[in-house]
Amino acid sequence: MNNLxxxxxTFIQILFWSVLASSALFLVELAGRQAWAxxxxxxGMGVGLxxxxxxxxxxxxxxxxxxxxxxxxxLMFLIFGMLLLYQIVQLTLKPRIFGLVVAPLVTLLIGFASxxxxxxxxxxxxxxxxxxYWLKIHVSLMLLSYSAxxxxxxxxxxxxxxxxxxGRREGQDGQGGTGGGMLALEGGATLGGTKIATQLAFxxxxxxxxILVGFPILAFGIITGGVWANHAWGTYWxxxxxxxxxxxTWLVYAGYLHARLVRDWRGPKAAWMAMMGFVSVLVTYxxxxxxxxxxxxxxxxx
Amino acid sequence: xxTNAPAAEETRPAPAAGSFWPSFIRFWSSxxxxxxxxxxxxxxxxxxTVVPQGDASVLDSLKVSETTKHLxxxxxxxxxxxxxxxxxxxxxxxxxxxxxxxxxxxPRLKVGLRKPPEVTVAIQEKHHDxxxxxxxxxxxxxxxxxxxxxxxxxxxxxxxxxxxxxxxSRFAPLATxxxxxxxxxxxxxxxxxxxxxxxxxxxxxxxxxRQIVDQLAQPRGILTPRHGDWSVRLDRFWMDYYDExxxxxxxxxxxxxxxxxxxxxxxxxxxxPFIYDGVWFYQAFWGVGGVNLxxxxxxxxxxxxxxxxxGLNGSLSKLVSVGKGQYILYLxxxxxxLMVMRFNGGGMRPEPVAAIAPGGSTTVEGQTIAYQGPxxxxxxxxxxxxxxxxxxxxxxxxxxxxxxxFFGLRQVWVxxxxxxxxxxxxxxxxxxxxxxxxxRLAIQLxxxxxxxxxxx
Numbered sequence: 209m210n211n212l213x214x215x216x217x218t219f220i221q222i223l224f225w226s227v228l229a230s231s232a233l234f235l236v237e238l239a240g241r242q243a244w245a246x247x248x249x250x251x252g253m254g255v256g257l258x259x260x261x262x263x264x265x266x267x268x269x270x271x272x273x274x275x276x277x278x279x280x281x282x283l284m285f286l287i288f289g290m291l292l293l294y295q296i297v298q299l300t301l302k303p304r305i306f307g308l309v310v311a312p313l314v315t316l317l318i319g320f321a322s323x324x325x326x327x328x329x330x331x332x333x334x335x336x337x338x339x340x341y342w343l344k345i346h347v348s349l350m351l352l353s354y355s356a357x358x359x360x361x362x363x364x365x366x367x368x369x370x371x372x373x374x375g376r377r378e379g380q381d382g383q384g385g386t387g388g389g390m391l392a393l394e395g396g397a398t399l400g401g402t403k404i405a406t407q408l409a410f411x412x413x414x415x416x417x418x419i420l421v422g423f424p425i426l427a428f429g430i431i432t433g434g435v436w437a438n439h440a441w442g443t444y445w446x447x448x449x450x451x452x453x454x455x456x457t458w459l460v461y462a463g464y465l466h467a468r469l470v471r472d473w474r475g476p477k478a479a480w481m482a483m484m485g486f487v488s489v490l491v492t493y494x495x496x497x498x499x500x501x502x503x504x505x506x507x508x509x510x
Numbered sequence: 511x512x513t514n515a516p517a518a519e520e521t522r523p524a525p526a527a528g529s530f531w532p533s534f535i536r537f538w539s540s541x542x543x544x545x546x547x548x549x550x551x552x553x554x555x556x557x558x559t560v561v562p563q564g565d566a567s568v569l570d571s572l573k574v575s576e577t578t579k580h581l582x583x584x585x586x587x588x589x590x591x592x593x594x595x596x597x598x599x600x601x602x603x604x605x606x607x608x609x610x611x612x613x614x615x616x617p618r619l620k621v622g623l624r625k626p627p628e629v630t631v632a633i634q635e636k637h638h639d640x641x642x643x644x645x646x647x648x649x650x651x652x653x654x655x656x657x658x659x660x661x662x663x664x665x666x667x668x669x670x671x672x673x674x675x676x677x678x679s680r681f682a683p684l685a686t687x688x689x690x691x692x693x694x695x696x697x698x699x700x701x702x703x704x705x706x707x708x709x710x711x712x713x714x715x716x717x718x719x720r721q722i723v724d725q726l727a728q729p730r731g732i733l734t735p736r737h738g739d740w741s742v743r744l745d746r747f748w749m750d751y752y753d754e755x756x757x758x759x760x761x762x763x764x765x766x767x768x769x770x771x772x773x774x775x776x777x778x779x780x781x782x783p784f785i786y787d788g789v790w791f792y793q794a795f796w797g798v799g800g801v802n803l804x805x806x807x808x809x810x811x812x813x814x815x816x817x818x819x820x821g822l823n824g825s826l827s828k829l830v831s832v833g834k835g836q837y838i839l840y841l842x843x844x845x846x847x848l849m850v851m852r853f854n855g856g857g858m859r860p861e862p863v864a865a866i867a868p869g870g871s872t873t874v875e876g877q878t879i880a881y882q883g884p885x886x887x888x889x890x891x892x893x894x895x896x897x898x899x900x901x902x903x904x905x906x907x908x909x910x911x912x913x914x915x916f917f918g919l920r921q922v923w924v925x926x927x928x929x930x931x932x933x934x935x936x937x938x939x940x941x942x943x944x945x946x947x948x949x950r951l952a953i954q955l956x957x958x959x960x961x962x963x964x965x966x
Contacts, residue, residue, distance in 0.1 A: 301942045333752045336759045336780035413941050420939065424912035431905040440781045442706060442792050442893045444901060445697075447591045449559040456552040463545045463552075465915070469683075470541040470614070496559065 212270040216263045223259035223287075224318045226252045231311035238308055249307050250298055256314065257291035260284060271331035276347040277338055280329040283321040285348060286493075289355030290314055293421070297359065301414055309362040342436035349429035350454070354489050356422030357461075360415050361486035364479040367411035370404065371476055380405040381475035412474050415482050423461050430454050453492035460485045538609040547603040554599060558590035565589075604694055611687045622680035622919060625662075629670040629925035634934040640945060642952045644924070644931040652924055652931065655951055661922060670925040676917050685911030692904030700897030702733040709742075709791075709890040712799060712811075716743035716767060719789055722892050735896065738787055740768040745775075747888040749796065760796050762888040788894050795889030798826060798844045802882040805832060811885055812839060820853070820860055829853060833875030837863070844884040850874060920944055933957075 230252035237245035264284055267275040275281040294310050297303065321329075334343075375381055433451060434444040445451065464481045467473035473481070537543070561582060562568040568588055569579050586593035627633060634641065644652065653663045653671050661673040707726035709717060718741045723734060745763040752758045759779050766774040766786050776784040784791045800813040814826035820838055827840040836853040838860050847867045851860035864872040864879075871880035918939035924931050933952060937944035953959070 333756060333758065336757065339759065340781040342781075410942060413939070417940060420916045424909070424916060427912040428909055431909060434905065435902070438898065439783065440792070442783075442790060442794070442891045443895075444898070447558060447563070452555050452559050456555050459548045459552045463548045466541055466545055466548075 212266050216266045216270075219259040219263040219266065220284075220318070220322065223256045223263065224315065224322070226255040226259065227291075227311055227314045227318065230256070230307060231315055234305070234308040234311055238305060246304070246307070249311065250295075253291055253294055253298075253307060253311060253314075257288070257295060260288040260291055264288060267331060273331075273334050273339075274344045274347075275331070276343055276351075277334055278328055278332065280321050280324050281331075282347065282351055282493075283317055283324075285351045286355055286358070287314055287317050287321070289352045290317075290358050293355055293359050293418075297414070297418070301410075301417070303363075303410065303414060305366060306362065306414070309365050310359060313358060313362060337440060340436065340440065342432060342439065346429060346432040346436050349425055349432055353422045353426035353429050354493055356418050356425060357457075357485060357489045360418035360422060360482055361489075363411050363415040363418060364482040364486075367408060367415060367479045368476065368483075370408055370411065371479070374404050375408050378404055381408055408475070412478065415479060416468065419461055419464060419482065419485070423458070423465065426454070426458050426461070430458060449496045450492065453488070453496050457485065457488040457492050460488045535609060535613055538606055539613040540606070541610065541614075544603070544606050544610060547599065547606055551596075551599050551603060554590060554596055557587055561587045561590070563588060563590065604691070607687055607690065611684065615683045615687060619680050619684055623677055625664045626672040626674050626921045626923065629666040629668055629672060629923045631925070634923055634925055634932055636936075640935045640937075640948055642933050642948065642957050643927070644933050644952060645956045645958070646930045647956065649924070649931075652933075652955055655955055656922060659947065659951060661920075666923075666925070668925060670923065670931065672924075673922040675920045677919060679914050679917035679919055682911050682914035682917075685907055685914060687911075689904045689907030689909075689911050692907055693901055694904075696897045696900030696902075696904055698897075699900055700731075700895050702731045703735060703896045704893065705730040705734045706891070706893040708794070709892050710797065710799070710887045711742075711744040711762075711890060712813075712885060712887045713744055713747055716741045719787075719892075726892075734894070735788075737789060737894070738768070740766055740773070740787065742786075742791060742890075742892075743767050744888050744890075747796070747886050749886075760793060760888075762793055762890065764791060764890075788896070790893050790895075792891040792893075793888070794891035797887055797889060798841065798884045799887040800826070800828070800885045801839065801841060801848055802885055803839075803848075804878070804880040804882070805830075806877040809882075813885075814839065814841060832877055832879070835875050837874065841884060844886070848881045850879065918944075920947075922948075 230249040233245045233249035233252065236242055237249065264275050264281075267281065267284075276285060290310065291314065294307070297306065371381060430451070433454070437446065437451075438444040460481075464478065464485060467481060468478055562571060566583055566588060569582060572579070572582075574582075582588065586595070590596055649665075649669065649671060653665075653673075656663050656671070656673045659675075661675045662677070663671050663673040666672050705723050705727040706729060707722045708728075709722055709726060711717065718739070719737045720739070722742075723730065723737060727734070743765045745765055747760070747762050749760040750758040761777055761779045763777050764775070764784055765772045774786050778784045778791060778793045780793050782793070798814075800811060803810050803812055812828050812830065814828040816826065820827055820829075820840075825840065825842045827838050829836060829838055831837075838849075838851040838853050840849040840851055840860075842849070847865040847870075849862060850864045850866065850872065851862050853860055863874060866872050866879065866881040868881060868883040871878055873879070918937050920935065920937045922933065922935040924933050926932075933948070933955075935944065935948050
């Protein structure tokens with residue numbers, strides 16, 4: 209057991225340093241236009257993903273329950289989800305400057321997890337209410353949706369940074385398509401294209417896609433939570449602060465999707481709405497435990 | 511609608527001015543209104559997570575002025591989710607959802623399911639970035655390539671083709687909206703028919719389900735169905751511990767007794783309820799309700815109350831007669847010895863006489879008191895909710911709808927142009943991936959990267 213906790217610690221340390229190194233590499237890429245730095249950075253994020261997975265598996269083995277029951281364990285899963293989705297985004301959409309925001313965000317979260325007091329960090333036996341297979345399903349879905357929204361937030365930040373530093377001056381917000389050219393056939397050059405309108409449209413679309421990933425997963429998470437609550441407490445909805453905030457978050461993103469689909473809100477307005485969703489995610493995940501007592505006191509900060 | 515009508519996004523009813531009904535529809539189908547209502551419901555929900563919820567006394571814990579307190583009570587901030595104005599907001603939201611579904615979602619779905627409009631120069635010019643020239647070749651070869659990529663292909667009148675992929679994703683908004691309605695209907699049904707009750711039972715004790723519904727249920731809907739003439743009996747209750755203090759799990763063996771006959775039996779624990787005749791029994795809590803004793807050889811179970819009346823704070827106690835004297839039995843906690851104290855009348859401090867560990871005994875007034883141990887009761891939560899199947903159906907439809915929303919519709923037009931073809935396309939999401947797919951297909955169909963006129 210002691211050996212396993214030490215091994216878990218080692219993996220978390222490698223995770224921290226590799227993601228921190230990736231942050232630096234992405235900065236090098238931006239500052240020096242070094243394509244190799246991006247490649248190495250993405251590999252570093254991949255090493256982080258492997259280490260995060262390994263640390264969770266190790267805890268699962270020595271604690272004997274799915275490691276999703278306290279704040280530290282949920283943070284590790286959140287980090288795992290972000291690194292996993294990051295790799296998927298990197299492989300499918302091939303963004304250029306995405307890691308520059310994601311890597312520091314993940315670094316911060318690892319730092320936050322590691323300074324938690326022992327009672328929120330160490331493995332404890334599960335209380336009766338948490339001894340259910342729904343723990344795995346409900347909590348992992350909720351955290352996975354938060355991961356997607358965190359990445360959407362990162363994409364929205366890049367959008368806003370590009371817009372307020374360059375796009376606005378050039379009168380571009382990426383809304384009118386990508387600037388009116390032919391489809392580029394070589395090496396997918398449109399994707400990381402140098403035109404600011406192209407980059408803005410790309411970030412806008414990436415935010416949208418990531419929200420489209422998080423939105424159904426959050427719905428699944430809330431619904432499995434309802435089914436579990438009905439199974440354990442006898443009611444599928446009790447306006448508990450945590451579940452109410454999860455619903456608020458879902459509603460904010462529903463607002464985003466409707467504004468976009470029907471009223472064609474893209475660009476800065478949509479990016480700011482994605483930021484609003486992110487704030488709501490933070491309140492749901494961390495803030496509620498400060499605000500109010502409720503049924504979800506397991507992840508308590510106090 | 512003519513064949514080269516604009517895409518579905520622009521369809522919206524244009525009501526005749528002046529008449530009531532069209533302007534009603536127009537107002538209530540507005541997406542702007544919908545977003546405003548969604549955000550209003552979200553904001554209202556925030557109040558309920560900041561202000562404690564319950565009866566008026568919960569506000570006493572808040573450090574705010576009397577005026578603020580009155581204001582909060584006046585708007586029902588202590589009971590937001592059941593207040594009239596919150597219900598009104600929800601009702602308005604569902605009205606908006608209903609009208610918008612009828613007026614916008616369904617017509618759009620119909621348009622979206624049709625084959626894409628015919629290839630025209632105008633349509634192809636609209637697709638700014640997704641245009642590429644293809645060399646002369648049989649149109650069948652192009653059609654085959656798109657079919658292989660999962661597209662549905664239709665011949666066009668001018669000798670080109672139109673194709674699309676992911677049409678079923680168009681069902682996403684409709685499914686999500688229908689799912690939300692189903693949850694609403696299930697929720698209303700729940701409110702009308704639900705009963706919930708806290709049922710503490712001692713081992714060996716039983717209670718008829720009708721008594722649970724009639725006397726203990728809180729809340730109880732006005733249409734709660736009447737249940738059969740059966741009782742639930744607690745056969746045994748026990749706990750497992752991780753260590754001295756931490757409870758691992760607690761269990762109850764339950765039997766259903768129908769006219770003297772045991773018809774069902776189940777062991778329940780937290781997260782493992784028992785369902786009989788539509789009534790659910792949950793292991794919800796537990797407590798100590800008394801002690802097992804033998805006084806002068808007579809075994810007795812003594813139910814105990816909270817010790818306040820005797821000035822014994824927060825613990826269980828009971829006044830009993832032993833011989834000629836009055837004694838208080840006092841249990842500080844279930845893991846401590848039972849105290850026996852002489853009762854000297856109200857207002858006087860009781861005087862400790864003996865402390866008996868479980869399994870031990872003592873003699874008081876010439877009688878032996880043997881303490882066997884505390885008596886635990888099992889706290890059952892009991893409920894029936896006929897709305898559940900409807901709510902769960904709604905859950906399922908919402909999951910389906912939101913999952914479909916991830917996928918998008920891709921439309922492609924190929925029209926004859928300058929001796930070859932112009933390929934153009936449009937996707938309602940995932941542009942980068944769509945562009946890559948188009949580029950791959952175009953190169954496969956012989957498009958030359960160096961002969962594409964770049965720029966607008």
